Amino acid sequence: MGHEFIGQLAKNMKNVEYDRVIYxxxxxxxxxxxxxxxxxxxxxxxxxxxxILSVAKANVERFYGERVDGAxxxxxxxxxxxxxxxxxxxxxxxxxxxxxxIFISEPTAALLDLIYEEKLSDKRxxxxxxxxxxxxxxxxxxxxxxxxxxxxxxxxxxxxxVEELAISPHTQLGGVDFDICGVLYLLHKYSILNxxxxxxxxxxxxxxxxxxxxxxxxxxxxxxxxxxxxSGLTGxxxxxxxxxxxxxxxxxxQSFEFEISKKEYDECIKPLLTxxxxxxxxxxxxxxxxxxxxxxxxxxxxxxxxxxxxxxxxTVREAIENFFGKKTISYLDPMYSVAxxxxxxxxxxxxxKKIEKGKIIIYPVVAENIYLDxxxxxPVLLVSQGTxxxxxxxxxxxxxxxxATGIKLDILSGKSIxxxxxxxxxxxxxxxxxxxxxxxxxxxxxxxDKNRILHLEAWVTGNFKQRIDVTFDKxxxxxxx
Amino acid sequence: xxxxxxxxxxxxxxxxFFNIHNEEIKEGKGYLGAAANAEKVESVKEQVxxxxxxxxxxxxxxxxxx
Numbered sequence: 001m002g003h004e005f006i007g008q009l010a011k012n013m014k015n016v017e018y019d020r021v022i023y024x025x026x027x028x029x030x031x032x033x034x035x036x037x038x039x040x041x042x043x044x045x046x047x048x049x050x051x052i053l054s055v056a057k058a059n060v061e062r063f064y065g066e067r068v069d070g071a072x073x074x075x076x077x078x079x080x081x082x083x084x085x086x087x088x089x090x091x092x093x094x095x096x097x098x099x100x101x102i103f104i105s106e107p108t109a110a111l112l113d114l115i116y117e118e119k120l121s122d123k124r125x126x127x128x129x130x131x132x133x134x135x136x137x138x139x140x141x142x143x144x145x146x147x148x149x150x151x152x153x154x155x156x157x158x159x160x161x162v163e164e165l166a167i168s169p170h171t172q173l174g175g176v177d178f179d180i181c182g183v184l185y186l187l188h189k190y191s192i193l194n195x196x197x198x199x200x201x202x203x204x205x206x207x208x209x210x211x212x213x214x215x216x217x218x219x220x221x222x223x224x225x226x227x228x229x230x231s232g233l234t235g236x237x238x239x240x241x242x243x244x245x246x247x248x249x250x251x252x253x254q255s256f257e258f259e260i261s262k263k264e265y266d267e268c269i270k271p272l273l274t275x276x277x278x279x280x281x282x283x284x285x286x287x288x289x290x291x292x293x294x295x296x297x298x299x300x301x302x303x304x305x306x307x308x309x310x311x312x313x314x315t316v317r318e319a320i321e322n323f324f325g326k327k328t329i330s331y332l333d334p335m336y337s338v339a340x341x342x343x344x345x346x347x348x349x350x351x352x353k354k355i356e357k358g359k360i361i362i363y364p365v366v367a368e369n370i371y372l373d374x375x376x377x378x379p380v381l382l383v384s385q386g387t388x389x390x391x392x393x394x395x396x397x398x399x400x401x402x403x404a405t406g407i408k409l410d411i412l413s414g415k416s417i418x419x420x421x422x423x424x425x426x427x428x429x430x431x432x433x434x435x436x437x438x439x440x441x442x443x444x445x446x447x448x449d450k451n452r453i454l455h456l457e458a459w460v461t462g463n464f465k466q467r468i469d470v471t472f473d474k475x476x477x478x479x480x481x
Numbered sequence: 482x483x484x485x486x487x488x489x490x491x492x493x494x495x496x497x498f499f500n501i502h503n504e505e506i507k508e509g510k511g512y513l514g515a516a517a518n519a520e521k522v523e524s525v526k527e528q529v530x531x532x533x534x535x536x537x538x539x540x541x542x543x544x545x546x547x
Binding site for chain 1: 490501502503505506509510512513514515516517518
């Protein structure tokens, strides 16, 4: 068994130890059914998060020469309470103290960085004026997720107020999907050059793992080259940029010499950038969904702010600009603005404790409607999307006892009770210590804390002292899509 | 090796090259990095809608309670 490497070191090993590298673990956090196995050792997404946070903690402690026990952790805006709670558990296991953990959404953090940079710059050089309230849509396209948030931003003197208005559903679409489109295209090319159908190549999983890993690295390199060489060359008539390489011992001892141009690659990724098509997912759908949730049209958005590594690619940026019919903001480093925003939030949060002036107030919202599946009837809406956290509400007599010792209920999330994509998030077990007569109504109190984590309390309606044990089922039902 | 005229070939075979299906992408992502055992959870749609809030039943119950 070898050493474990985190971060850039692990990324560098994608080529040589392709079957021992864990990709996109953040996409699966909150799902305990997803387990990677390397050398008979099992890793859950929470284990991976713990290792990443441990390394980050150790690096900061080494740099400052002092112990660090608190953190501002950014998560995708669309993370549900299970995903946030799982991230919190990972942070606790990494040695952070629970009461010193703050979770803010990634788009909000990036926006804080933007506002701060604008404020720092000389008034004459300010490009985007935030002195009046503005509606900003933050589009965050990272390695594995596509996150859209609409926020109302207001700056009052030294105080920043960021109110989240609507958040997109959790959308698993990111750089890795753009890579695979290119990989499949290169495999088609290989089939033609070698007169062999790549779909009929021997299906040994290790060979496929090697082929997909090396080709996805090549596509990533090509995209970086396209980004750096084609900047400024836009419009129909511009010349093409071509990436060429040769892979020794690619398949059955033979090499694969190939080329891919930017125009070819852009054609490959078109289904991911265009509404409709046969993929069933693209970057435009979550934007439309979030605008609908906020009851806004695209013309109501004052600024569109791009975040995440994939938005640095010009074709992605152009697709968003074409949709909105206006220029986007993307002049900051999209890779680091989230981390800088988190640091700023911490600075202002600490400042708030000392002096009155100069604070950041964030109003986070619940991303999706949350329902309680009351048996033999329609699911009951517990919390509607857009509800600001922290939040609490008592639902009197929401469910009736049908079994004398306990009830198992499901928590669902979706756009409406008719949503065909409604997901079951988790099961809740209500356990009665004393037998309760069937037909007795039960009241439930729902709480979303400031970190958007869901808590439930239950009691017999009309008798607050007759409390009922509430346990969330360990069996995780969230399917991570 | 590079004698293939890709531009012409692409025009002739647009469907073959660019009509990628969702399943192909999902399968491809599964081949990246270490192997994972992921037990996919059955869509709630089948469980919730098929059993007792099928679209028709849901509307009937909704109308009854509205």
